[in-house]
Every structure is written in structure tokens, then in C-alpha cells.
Amino acid sequence: MEFEDLEPKNKLRKPTDLxxxxxxxxxxxxxxxxxxxxxxxxxxxxxxxxSSAAESLFKK
Known part of the structure; x- marks a missing residue:
């Protein structure tokens, strides 16, 4: 397992200085x-x- 796999995929950006x-x-x-x-x-x-359509399609 690589260390990159443990990093969050969407890092939060620092707030813009306004x-x-x-x-x-x-x-x-x-x-x-x-x-x-x-x-x-x-x-x-x-x-x-x-997702709802897929769930209803595959429901038993």
C-alpha cells in the first residue's frame, strides 16, 4: 500500500483572503x-x- 492511498482525495483548500x-x-x-x-x-x-434507478433495478 502506498502512502498516497491514505491521503484524502479531495483536500480542502485554504480560505481565500478577502x-x-x-x-x-x-x-x-x-x-x-x-x-x-x-x-x-x-x-x-x-x-x-x-443511484435510485439502479437500486430499484437490482432490488429483489
């Missing part, structure tokens, strides 16, 4: 994050749907 950002940049950043959250939520819903 202290020097202006208000417009912060608002744009928030909007981009909202869009990314929506995209991630859509992917979760899709994966759950596929």
Missing part, C-alpha cells in the same frame, strides 16, 4: 460561488437519481 477585495469583487465572488453551489446541487440530484 480582506483586500473591494465590494464589487466580493459581490461577484458571491455570485460565482452561488452558481457553483447550484451546479454541485444539480450533480448531487443527478447522481441520487441514477
Amino acid at each position: 480582506s483586500n477585495w473591494n465590494i464589487e469583487d466580493l459581490e461577484a465572488y458571491i455570485e460565482n460561488m452561488r452558481q457553483e453551489i447550484s451546479r454541485a446541487e444539480a450533480m448531487i440530484a443527478e447522481k441520487r437519481s441514477v
Whole structure:
């Protein structure tokens, strides 16, 4: 077993330092994050749907 196998696959990034950002940049950043959250939520819903379909197909 390699040491890389024990490392988490999705490492958390350090939070971005926002202290020097202006208000417009912060608002744009928030909007981009909202869009990314929506995209991630859509992917979760899709994966759950596929998983449910697979479970119902293979249920006895």
C-alpha cells in the first residue's frame, strides 16, 4: 500500500483572503460561488437519481 492511498482525495483548500477585495469583487465572488453551489446541487440530484434507478433495478 502506498502512502498516497491514505491521503484524502479531495483536500480542502485554504480560505481565500478577502480582506483586500473591494465590494464589487466580493459581490461577484458571491455570485460565482452561488452558481457553483447550484451546479454541485444539480450533480448531487443527478447522481441520487441514477443511484435510485439502479437500486430499484437490482432490488429483489
